[in-house]
Amino acid sequence: MKEVGKIWMNGKLVPFKDAKVHVLTHALHYSTAVFEGIRCYNTPKGSAIFRLPEHVDRLFRSAKMYSMKMQFSKDQITDGIIKTVKASSLKECYIRPLAYYGYGTMGLTPTPNKVDVSIACWEWKLGESKAGKLTGARCKISSWLRIDSRSQPMQAKAASNYANAALARVEALNNGYDEAIMLNYHGKITEGSAENIFVIRNGEIFTPPLTSGILEGITRDSAIQILAANGQNVIERELDRDDLYSADEIFMTGTAAEVKSVSQVDDIVIGDGKIGMTTKQLQKSFMDVAMGKDERFVHWLKYI
Ligand SMILES: Cc1ncc(COP(=O)(O)O)c(C=O)c1O
Structure with a gap:
C-alpha cells in the first residue's frame, strides 16, 4: 500500500x-x-x-x-x-x-x-482484476454458498458479507483460479466474490435479478444502461450453473473490476477462451463513459 x-x-x-x-x-x-x-x-x-x-x-x-x-x-x-x-x-x-x-x-x-x-x-489501477481485463479470468464455482437475505441484508454493502466472499475467493485462488462464482441456496448463480455477473448466449445478455441475492452493483446498472443505449437489452433472470457452462461469453462488473471477461468456469472454456466481442465492446464503451467521452453519460461524472 x-x-x-x-x-x-x-x-x-x-x-x-x-x-x-x-x-x-x-x-x-x-x-x-x-x-x-x-x-x-x-x-x-x-x-x-x-x-x-x-x-x-x-x-x-x-x-x-x-x-x-x-x-x-x-x-x-x-x-x-x-x-x-x-x-x-x-x-x-x-x-x-x-x-x-x-x-x-x-x-x-x-x-x-x-x-x-x-x-x-x-492508487488501484487494475484492482485485483489483471486476469479479466488483459486476458479472461478463470473462475471456479465455489463450494461455499452465497449467504442470502434470510440471514443478512445482501443489498447492504456490509463488511459481514465479505467473510463469505473471502472464503470463496481464497478457495478459488488456492485451486489455481482467478475468481470465484457463488451459487445461492437454490443453486442459482449469484455473483463473483466482488463483482456482478452477466452471461451471453446466442446474442442475448442475461444477468441474475436482485432477488437471487446479489449486491445492487452500480457498475451492473451502468453496464445495463450503456448496453441499452447501444441497442442491446439485458434480460434479468435466474441463472443456473449450466447457463455459465453453455455461454458464448461471460463478463463481470464491479467498481474495482470495471468490466472483466471470464474465459473459463471450472474446467469448461467459455467461447473460444478469448475476450468475447460484446465484452470487448462493453469494456471500451464503459471506459469511454468513465473518461467523459460519451455525451450521453457525462452526468455520471463529478469533476473535482
Ligand atoms: C459482492 C459484490 N457484488 C457486486 C459488486 C459490484 O458492485 P459495484 O459495481 O457497485 O462496485 C461488488 C463490488 O465491490 C461486490 O463486492
Missing part, C-alpha cells in the same frame, strides 16, 4: 499513517461496518468521480439496513470524499468510505458505540 495523501476520519483529514483505530473497535470484532468502493478517473477534462451520488446513497442505505445512526449527512460525506481525493493529489484512484461501530463498549450489541466514518483513497 502506497501511503499517499490523507485520510478523512470523522470530518478531519489526518496523515495517512496516523489514520488508526483502537484494537477494541467494535467493527473489528463483530464486522459491524458498511462501506463503499468508488473510482475517480483521470479524464481529459480533469479528475472525475464516477457515479458519486449513487455510491453515497448506497452507503446510507446499507447503514440504514443495519440501524446505524450516521453522524454525518450525505452532503458532508460527499464533501469528505472530494476533499480526500484532492488531498491525495492522485489524478485517479479508488475511494473507500467506511462507516463502522467504533471504540467504546465491548460485547455484541453495537448500538451503544458511535458510528465512526473514514474515507481513504489509493
Whole structure:
C-alpha cells in the first residue's frame, strides 16, 4: 500500500499513517461496518468521480439496513470524499468510505458505540482484476454458498458479507483460479466474490435479478444502461450453473473490476477462451463513459 495523501476520519483529514483505530473497535470484532468502493478517473477534462451520488446513497442505505445512526449527512460525506481525493493529489484512484461501530463498549450489541466514518483513497489501477481485463479470468464455482437475505441484508454493502466472499475467493485462488462464482441456496448463480455477473448466449445478455441475492452493483446498472443505449437489452433472470457452462461469453462488473471477461468456469472454456466481442465492446464503451467521452453519460461524472 502506497501511503499517499490523507485520510478523512470523522470530518478531519489526518496523515495517512496516523489514520488508526483502537484494537477494541467494535467493527473489528463483530464486522459491524458498511462501506463503499468508488473510482475517480483521470479524464481529459480533469479528475472525475464516477457515479458519486449513487455510491453515497448506497452507503446510507446499507447503514440504514443495519440501524446505524450516521453522524454525518450525505452532503458532508460527499464533501469528505472530494476533499480526500484532492488531498491525495492522485489524478485517479479508488475511494473507500467506511462507516463502522467504533471504540467504546465491548460485547455484541453495537448500538451503544458511535458510528465512526473514514474515507481513504489509493492508487488501484487494475484492482485485483489483471486476469479479466488483459486476458479472461478463470473462475471456479465455489463450494461455499452465497449467504442470502434470510440471514443478512445482501443489498447492504456490509463488511459481514465479505467473510463469505473471502472464503470463496481464497478457495478459488488456492485451486489455481482467478475468481470465484457463488451459487445461492437454490443453486442459482449469484455473483463473483466482488463483482456482478452477466452471461451471453446466442446474442442475448442475461444477468441474475436482485432477488437471487446479489449486491445492487452500480457498475451492473451502468453496464445495463450503456448496453441499452447501444441497442442491446439485458434480460434479468435466474441463472443456473449450466447457463455459465453453455455461454458464448461471460463478463463481470464491479467498481474495482470495471468490466472483466471470464474465459473459463471450472474446467469448461467459455467461447473460444478469448475476450468475447460484446465484452470487448462493453469494456471500451464503459471506459469511454468513465473518461467523459460519451455525451450521453457525462452526468455520471463529478469533476473535482
Ligand atoms: C459482492 C459484490 N457484488 C457486486 C459488486 C459490484 O458492485 P459495484 O459495481 O457497485 O462496485 C461488488 C463490488 O465491490 C461486490 O463486492
